[in-house]
Amino acid sequence: MNEYLTDMFGSDDSFCEKEISRISYQNGQNVMEELPANLPPEEEEGNVEYKLKLVKPSDFRMEHLVTQMKWRLEEGQGEAIYEIGVEDNGFLTGLSDTEMDASLSTLKKMADRLGASIEVLREKVTEVGERKRAMEVLVRKVPDDQQFIDLKLAVLGNVDVGKSTILGVLTQGELDNGRGRARLNLFRHLHEIQTGRTSSISYEILGFDGNGQVVNYSACRSIEEICERSSKLITLIDLAGHHKYLKTTIFGLTGNCPDFAMLVVSANTGIAGTTKEHLGYALALKVPVFVVVNKIDMCRRAVLDRTLNQLEQILKSPGVKKVPFRIENSDDVLTAAGNLLANNITPIFTVSSVTGDNLDLLKQFLNILPPVTPSCEREKRVQDMTEFQIDELFSVPDVGTIVGGIIHRGSIREGDQLMLGPNDTGSYREVKVKTVHRNRLPCRLIQAGQAACVALMDVERKDIRKGMVLVSPQSPIVCCKEFEADIYVLFHSKSITKNFQTTIHIGTVRQTGTIIQIDRDHIKTNEKARVTFMFKYKPEHIRVGARLLFREGRSKGMGEVTRIIPFDEDIHR
Numbered sequence: 001m002n003e004y005l006t007d008m009f010g011s012d013d014s015f016c017e018k019e020i021s022r023i024s025y026q027n028g029q030n031v032m033e034e035l036p037a038n039l040p041p042e043e044e045e046g047n048v049e050y051k052l053k054l055v056k057p058s059d060f061r062m063e064h065l066v067t068q069m070k071w072r073l074e075e076g077q078g079e080a081i082y083e084i085g086v087e088d089n090g091f092l093t094g095l096s097d098t099e100m101d102a103s104l105s106t107l108k109k110m111a112d113r114l115g116a117s118i119e120v121l122r123e124k125v126t127e128v129g130e131r132k133r134a135m136e137v138l139v140r141k142v143p144d145d146q147q148f149i150d151l152k153l154a155v156l157g158n159v160d161v162g163k164s165t166i167l168g169v170l171t172q173g174e175l176d177n178g179r180g181r182a183r184l185n186l187f188r189h190l191h192e193i194q195t196g197r198t199s200s201i202s203y204e205i206l207g208f209d210g211n212g213q214v215v216n217y218s219a220c221r222s223i224e225e226i227c228e229r230s231s232k233l234i235t236l237i238d239l240a241g242h243h244k245y246l247k248t249t250i251f252g253l254t255g256n257c258p259d260f261a262m263l264v265v266s267a268n269t270g271i272a273g274t275t276k277e278h279l280g281y282a283l284a285l286k287v288p289v290f291v292v293v294n295k296i297d298m299c300r301r302a303v304l305d306r307t308l309n310q311l312e313q314i315l316k317s318p319g320v321k322k323v324p325f326r327i328e329n330s331d332d333v334l335t336a337a338g339n340l341l342a343n344n345i346t347p348i349f350t351v352s353s354v355t356g357d358n359l360d361l362l363k364q365f366l367n368i369l370p371p372v373t374p375s376c377e378r379e380k381r382v383q384d385m386t387e388f389q390i391d392e393l394f395s396v397p398d399v400g401t402i403v404g405g406i407i408h409r410g411s412i413r414e415g416d417q418l419m420l421g422p423n424d425t426g427s428y429r430e431v432k433v434k435t436v437h438r439n440r441l442p443c444r445l446i447q448a449g450q451a452a453c454v455a456l457m458d459v460e461r462k463d464i465r466k467g468m469v470l471v472s473p474q475s476p477i478v479c480c481k482e483f484e485a486d487i488y489v490l491f492h493s494k495s496i497t498k499n500f501q502t503t504i505h506i507g508t509v510r511q512t513g514t515i516i517q518i519d520r521d522h523i524k525t526n527e528k529a530r531v532t533f534m535f536k537y538k539p540e541h542i543r544v545g546a547r548l549l550f551r552e553g554r555s556k557g558m559g560e561v562t563r564i565i566p567f568d569e570d571i572h573r
């Protein structure tokens with residue numbers, strides 16, 4: 001973390017101007033070059049496979065090809081990219097039409113054997129001498145232990161930029177009228193309909209079928225139907241834009257562990273209000289970001305260019321160090337999705353929710369967004385002891401108490417015996433899982449990384465609070481009221497000393513805490529320190545290595561938990 005990120009959180013709104021004068025930039029140009037004529041050499045690991053041709057393979061070779069496809073799909077958690085007509089060193093040799101047709105037919109047979117679908121993403125035609133073609137194909141197969149491939153996407157941005165509207169348009173399949181029509185069905189509370197502002201977190205889903213076609217409410221009547229028809233499902237987490245709801249927004253971001261964040265900016269107002277702060281939080285939590293500039297129907301080209309330039313300066317600034325990449329066509333979408341994680345690219349879309357301009361590019365991008373966690377890491381977490389973090393509570397007549405949240409480790413099945421806690425005195429109690437639901441549908445099993453709802457037997461709602469966990473009975477207890485952390489102050493008007501009180505966010509834990517020890521007299525903006533925090537009210541279940549954010553008024557900081565001081569009830573009496 002360096003000092004420039006503090007500009008994201010500081011109260012100094014002249015940041016953009018300062019940055020513009022500090023950095024030279026190529027006005028309006030994509031920093032990425034055009035897709036090269038050749039690709040980088042094939043990598044052994046990962047989900048991308050190069051195949052020069054797949055013409056009439058022998059039975060023996062076919063077996064090998066199918067096994068290899070299965071492995072590539074596992075590497076990509078259900079998605080693999082095949083580059084046909086490309087040599088292992090990345091050279092785009094290309095194939096004649098007949099060879100390409102035969103290769104695609106073999107690829108289709110291989111996919112059929114595994115129950116996977118194929119979708120051609122793009123084609124390159126080389127015209128030097130004889131006409132030759134190379135193709136990029138997406139192979140998708142929902143892993144056996146999953147109902148669909150799923151990703152979580154947090155939607156961030158200032159108030160009124162059109163976050164709920166974009167979600168409404170994507171999930172309902174109907175354009176907006178510029179006066180709030182599309183966002184209407186996303187609101188949860190009466191006061192939200194009255195003010196038009198999102199104050200709580202709402203979750204929407206957008207599906208894609210095996211051919212990359214959108215599956216949403218335009219053709220489906222229920223969430224069940226969307227889930228059934230989708231092979232990839234994106235959960236869109238609509239977070240509030242207004243400053244007043246910043247705590248809820250941070251909670252949504254830390255508690256939901258999104259795979260990606262979509263920062264929405266209004267073309268006519270540019271970087272305003274909470275935009276920089278939202279971007280800063282996503283960066284602090286290391287969530288990959290892409291930007292959607294909305295409402296392009298409302299402004300002149302010059303105004304849009306000013307917004308884009310402003311954005312590019314912030315993204316390129318030393319604290320952010322991203323490569324802004326404007327998306328203008330389908331080719332850009334594929335380049336951006338392929339480079340998002342490895343090459344620090346931040347794609348910038350320019351759309352209108354009223355005219356629908358470029359929304360097809362955004363949908364295409366969402367369809368091919370790759371999974372973030374490497375498959376080996378995911379597998380390790382699935383095998384680990386269970387830990388489910390609670391971020392929502394419901395009481396349903398005839399069912400009882402239901403907890404919603406994310407399973408970070410292990411798996412949960414109906415009938416499992418788990419420990420629920422910590423309560424106010426730091427203890428955990430045995431509970432039995434009645435049923436498990438994902439996307440409002442019952443399911444057999446949930447696994448690490450998934451968001452789900454778990455109905456518990458014989459537990460009263462009043463005995464549970466957000467931030468509690470469900471863990472395996474064998475799990476080591478990591479409950480504490482005091483913990484050590486390395487912190488970094490993003491903004492404080494003076495200096496932070498011992499006894500400083502702040503709201504601490506760690507995953508779904510949100511509680512006031514006090515610095516009771518600090519390894520120096522005081523810390524100011526841009527400075528680091530090792531501190532000991534003490535929660536004000538009750539012990540919490542947290543882990544070493546967890547990222548934390550703290551915020552009080554205009555003071556903001558981030559850090560990492562380095563040591564847990566195990567909670568001993570007697571000491572705290």
Ligand SMILES: Nc1nc2c(ncn2[C@@H]2O[C@H](COP(=O)(O)OP(=O)(O)OP(=O)(O)O)[C@@H](O)[C@H]2O)c(=O)[nH]1
Nearest residue numbers: 160161162163164165178179180197198241295353
């Ligand atoms: N002309 C035009 N209006 C839009 C567009 N997108 C959204 N709007 C309008 O902008 C207003 C604000 O949209 P919302 O979706 O409520 O904004 P929001 O970012 O979700 O706001 P918060 O929930 O308060 O954070 C509504 O009246 C929309 O109809 C667009 O592309 N063009």
